[in-house]
Amino acid sequence: xxxxxxxxxxxxxxxxxxxxxxxxxxxxxxxxxxxxxxxxxxxxxxxxxxxxxxxxxxxxxxxxxxxxxxxxxxxxxxxxxxxxxxxxxxxxxxxxxxxxxxxxxxxxxxxxxxxxxxxxxxxxxxxxxxxxxxxxxxxxxxxxxxxxxxxxxxxxxxxxxxxxxxxxxxxxxxxxxxxxxxxxxxxxxxxxxxxxxxxxxxxxxxxxxxxxxxxxxxxxxxxxxxxxxxxxxxxxxxxxxxxxxxxxxxxxxxxxxxxxxxxxxxxxxxxxxxxxxxxxxxxxxxxxxxxxxxxxxxxxxxxxxxxxxxxxxxxxxxxxxxxxxxxxxxxxxxxxxxxxxxx
Ligand code: ACO
Numbered sequence: 001x002x003x004x005x006x007x008x009x010x011x012x013x014x015x016x017x018x019x020x021x022x023x024x025x026x027x028x029x030x031x032x033x034x035x036x037x038x039x040x041x042x043x044x045x046x047x048x049x050x051x052x053x054x055x056x057x058x059x060x061x062x063x064x065x066x067x068x069x070x071x072x073x074x075x076x077x078x079x080x081x082x083x084x085x086x087x088x089x090x091x092x093x094x095x096x097x098x099x100x101x102x103x104x105x106x107x108x109x110x111x112x113x114x115x116x117x118x119x120x121x122x123x124x125x126x127x128x129x130x131x132x133x134x135x136x137x138x139x140x141x142x143x144x145x146x147x148x149x150x151x152x153x154x155x156x157x158x159x160x161x162x163x164x165x166x167x168x169x170x171x172x173x174x175x176x177x178x179x180x181x182x183x184x185x186x187x188x189x190x191x192x193x194x195x196x197x198x199x200x201x202x203x204x205x206x207x208x209x210x211x212x213x214x215x216x217x218x219x220x221x222x223x224x225x226x227x228x229x230x231x232x233x234x235x236x237x238x239x240x241x242x243x244x245x246x247x248x249x250x251x252x253x254x255x256x257x258x259x260x261x262x263x264x265x266x267x268x269x270x271x272x273x274x275x276x277x278x279x280x281x282x283x284x285x286x287x288x289x290x291x292x293x294x295x296x297x298x299x300x301x302x303x304x305x306x307x308x309x310x311x312x313x314x315x316x317x318x319x320x321x322x323x324x325x326x327x328x329x330x331x332x333x334x335x336x337x338x339x340x341x342x343x
Contacts, residue, residue: 008069019043057099074135083141114337140304144158154233157272159300163307182259185339266318
């Protein structure tokens with residue numbers, strides 16, 4: 001895949017409420033020292049009522065404004081979240097309505113923490129085939145809705161927030177230098193899905209044939225959950241998976257593009273744990289100065305973490321036109337993906 005496309009605008013939104021490690025140690029048996037040394041997280045932002053759609057719309061509005069486009073120029077909206085406010089309407093449809101984008105098709109894409117990378121890959125393919133000219137991608141997460149604040153092994157890790165980008169097609173014969181999607185490498189390992197689970201509603205209606213359906217398997221929970229929505233994670237298994245796929249998917253995407261890791265100005269990874277990023281960087285031979293790390297102040301905001309990083313990099317001037325970036329996501333599913341682009 002080599003698609004002429006410009007990252008035309010970025011936006012982000014983090015809730016105002018700051019929850020420090022000190023605050024966390026007031027509700028579970030933990031400490032600032034443990035959390036910082038094991039994860040690199042010092043504080044996270046948690047929603048004080050801002051819904052997933054509200055945060056997503058704020059980020060999307062900012063990205064649209066930065067792109068200089070009008071709402072009617074957007075001809076596809078892709079949203080990603082593991083924490084939607086509604087089964088229907090989709091997050092993408094609500095954002096379309098909030099931003100005054102008329103008629104464009106809207107779809108939510110479910111790839112957990114890899115959602116943004118999957119969405120960028122899908123957007124690039126729409127642009128490449130002429131199916132769309134300007135795609136709004138919004139990733140918004142309110143992990144605090146599914147985190148169990150009695151479970152110290154997960155509650156210290158997650159935060160809420162949203163990020164968005166507008167990706168625009170550039171005609172193949174354009175004189176504009178750079179600005180292209182260079183390659184991607186996506187994948188999933190469904191057999192390991194049980195390592196990160198948050199259960200949706202189970203079957204419960206007046207016409208269930210067998211009251212004991214749970215035991216017979218019809219209403220059986222595949223992952224041994226106990227009817228709760230709370231996110232459950234096998235931290236060490238996910239850690240090993242993350243280090244492996246971060247390295248492998250980035251390397252494959254780099255090879256597909258005919259580049260080497262040294263050609264990357266920036267790697268923008270899913271912000272899950274500083275130790276995962278440090279280990280992967282070491283194995284890739286990538287200096288940490290080129291690995292973007294924003295985890296200290298935001299925690300793990302699932303699919304929102306990469307677009308929030310991109311927005312910060314654009315706004316503080318770190319990201320310069322012509323630079324080459326590797327976006328890498330990994331998480332629930334289990335899913336993973338890397339996408340290379342020239343800004
Ligand atoms: N405070 C203090 N102690 C704790 C805490 C805490 N918050 N959490 C766990 N511990 C304890 C454990 O109980 C255990 O104690 P024990 O030895 O007495 O049993 C000890 O610390 C070590 O626990 P481990 O699980 O071995 O700790 P580890 O070093 O593996 O770190 C962590 C845990 C941070 C979760 C790590 O495994 C990790 O980052 N995994 C990857 C998670 C991830 O990347 N998720 C991203 C994808 S999922 C998504 O984004 C939605």
